[in-house]
Amino acid sequence: MFTSKRYCLSNRTVLSVLATSILALAIFGLVAGRPVQAQSNDAYPYVAEWGGWGSDPGQFRFPVDVEASPTNPVGAVYVVDNNNHRIQRFTDLGEWQETIGGPNLGTGDGEFHDPSGIAVGLDGSVYIADTVNARVQRYTTDGNWTSYSQVDGTPIVFPRNVAVDADGGFYISDTNANAVHAFPGNDSTPFSWDVPQPFGIAVGPDGRVYVSSSSTNQLLIYDLNAPEFPTASESWSSDMTSGVPFNQIFDIDLDSQGNLYLVEITTHRVRVLTNTGELIAMWDSWNSSTDGFLFPQGIDVDARGYVYVADGDHHRIVKFGLDTDGDDFTDPLDNCPSVYNPDQLDVNQDGFGDAC
Numbered sequence: 447m448f449t450s451k452r453y454c455l456s457n458r459t460v461l462s463v464l465a466t467s468i469l470a471l472a473i474f475g476l477v478a479g480r481p482v483q484a485q486s487n488d489a490y491p492y493v494a495e496w497g498g499w500g501s502d503p504g505q506f507r508f509p510v511d512v513e514a515s516p517t518n519p520v521g522a523v524y525v526v527d528n529n530n531h532r533i534q535r536f537t538d539l540g541e542w543q544e545t546i547g548g549p550n551l552g553t554g555d556g557e558f559h560d561p562s563g564i565a566v567g568l569d570g571s572v573y574i575a576d577t578v579n580a581r582v583q584r585y586t587t588d589g590n591w592t593s594y595s596q597v598d599g600t601p602i603v604f605p606r607n608v609a610v611d612a613d614g615g616f617y618i619s620d621t622n623a624n625a626v627h628a629f630p631g632n633d634s635t636p637f638s639w640d641v642p643q644p645f646g647i648a649v650g651p652d653g654r655v656y657v658s659s660s661s662t663n664q665l666l667i668y669d670l671n672a673p674e675f676p677t678a679s680e681s682w683s684s685d686m687t688s689g690v691p692f693n694q695i696f697d698i699d700l701d702s703q704g705n706l707y708l709v710e711i712t713t714h715r716v717r718v719l720t721n722t723g724e725l726i727a728m729w730d731s732w733n734s735s736t737d738g739f740l741f742p743q744g745i746d747v748d749a750r751g752y753v754y755v756a757d758g759d760h761h762r763i764v765k766f767g768l769d770t771d772g773d774d775f776t777d778p779l780d781n782c783p784s785v786y787n788p789d790q791l792d793v794n795q796d797g798f799g800d801a802c
Contacts, residue, residue, distance in 0.1 A: 489727045489778055490718065490753055490766040496540030497762035501530050501549045504542040509756040511607065511697060511744035512763055514538065515566040523754060524564050524572065525763055526744065531558045533574060538748065540763065546585070553579055555591035563607030563697075563744075565616065573616050575605040582608055582618055594618075597627045597636045607697065611649040619644035619657060626657060628670075639676035641666065646698035646708070650721070654679070656706065658695035665695060665708070685717060687725035696743045697756075701779060707753060709745040714738060716745060716755060726778070739764075751776030 497506045507529035515522040522543065523536045532548025551559040563575035570587040581595040582605050595602050604622035611617070614631030621643050629636045643660035650656060655668040667680040684691045694712040701707070704721035716739070718726040731738035744756030752767035767776040770783050777783040781792055782799030791800045 489768060490729070490776075491768050493752065493765040493767055494540060495757075495762050495764045496536070497760075499761045503534070503545060504536075504540075506530070506534075506761045506763075508758050509744070509761065509763060510561075510758055511563050512746050512754045512756045513564045513566050514746050514748035514752070514754060515570075515572075516749055517566070517568055517570045521748075523746075523748075523763070524566065525756065526561050526564050526574070528560055528562060531560065533558070533561065533564065533572075536763075538752065538765070540765075551578075555583070555593070556585070558583075563605070563619075565608045565610045567610040567614060567616070568612065569614060571610075573608045573610060575608045575618065577605055580604065582616075584616075594629065597629075597638050600638070602627060606645050607647050609647045609649050609655075611653060612651075617647055617649065617655060619647040621645060621660065626655070628655075639668075646695050648698040648700050648706075650700045651702060651704050656698050656700070658692075658698060658708075660694060663692050663694065665692060665698070665706075682723055685719050685725040685728075686723035688728065690728075697745045699746045701747045701751060702749070703779065705778070707745050707747050709742045709755060711741050711743055711758075714740060714742060716742070716753070718753075750774055751779035 497509065499505065499507065501507065506527050509525050510528045511526040513524045515524060521538045523538055525534045527534055530548045531551040533546040535544040536542055547556055547558045558576045559578035561574050562577040565573045572585045574583045576583050580602055581593045584592045602618065602620055604620060605618045606621040607619045609617045611631065616629050618627040620627055624640055624642055625638045626641050626644055627636065627638045641657050641659060642662055644657045645660045646658040648656045657666045659666055663683065665682045666678040668675060669679045672679050693710050695708050696711045697709045699707045705726065706719040708717045715728065715730040717728045720726060739757050740759040742755050743758045746754045752765055755764045757764050769776050771786045773786045773788040775790060781790055781797060782802040785801040787799045787801035793800055
């Protein structure tokens with residue numbers, strides 16, 4: 447079922463067309479989207495950044511996705527370094543640790559051609575959307591590689607991103623096939639469903655699948671067990687607070703409480719929402735060496751609540767988060783944000799730390 451067919455020539459053409467379309471949308475975003483300026487961002491202040499243009503370890507040529515690993519090892523941050531055709535691993539402080547693939551493109555195990563998405567499972571497996579090679583590669587902790595290039599005999603065309611669930615399953619947003627592909631973790635048969643130009647994809651703590659549609663500028667929410675599936679259970683065109691329309695959501699992540707983290711490429715913006723769509727924070731600039739994002743494409747939140755953004759055209763990763771009590775849990779996820787409590791003990795499970 448899992449073969450390694452290649453569709454590089456046709457996908458290279460598709461990539462060029464897609465890039466041209468995104469650039470046009472981005473230019474429009476500079477004119478039409480930029481005036482919606484950031485709200486004050488007290489909840490997620492700037493912490494650090496790393497990178498810079500180049501091909502040396504720790505440098506990037508268009509970082510397009512970022513993933514903070516829960517297990518492999520804890521605290522590791524993986525970055526998809528698109529034009530260097532590689533994956534780099536860092537500490538959460540930006541110290542370079544490892545490079546996989548690159549700097550030249552390739553089609554073998556652990557080689558990539560314009561990779562664009564990444565996810566890390568609870569078992570430590572790393573999933574990489576190897577976009578122009580029309581496959582997803584999986585790298586396990588024991589060093590084995592597996593390629594997934596078709597679903598039930600149908601080729602994967604243009605895998606933009608990948609997400610994992612708590613059961614060991616994974617999901618692929620296949621942009622130019624207008625589909626999401628699901629590989630369940632319970633050895634069930636892989637399946638697909640139609641989504642118009644899916645880009646970002648994530649799985650919530652409740653198992654619902656969140657997908658951003660580039661062609662409709664919507665966030666679509668799917669409950670795979672609902673009677674209406676494969677129709678979306680919910681579709682949002684903006685958050686429920688500001689009313690500012692979404693504009694090309696390129697990536698999505700969720701924290702342990704189900705809050706949503708979105709990055710919008712054409713308006714150079716990050717939003718954080720509750721699981722009911724209420725706005726928690728929205729920003730596109732901050733007091734930094736380079737003020738503001740420039741075509742950000744990837745976002746991730748780690749287990750402690752720190753937010754990482756792949757700031758594509760600034761060739762860097764930017765880290766945000768507020769930790770008032772210094773216990774290494776950011777205030778939004780700290781069960782007692784004003785008192786140092788690194789163990790986060792909550793014996794009666796009332797949501798408030800015992801230290802409070």
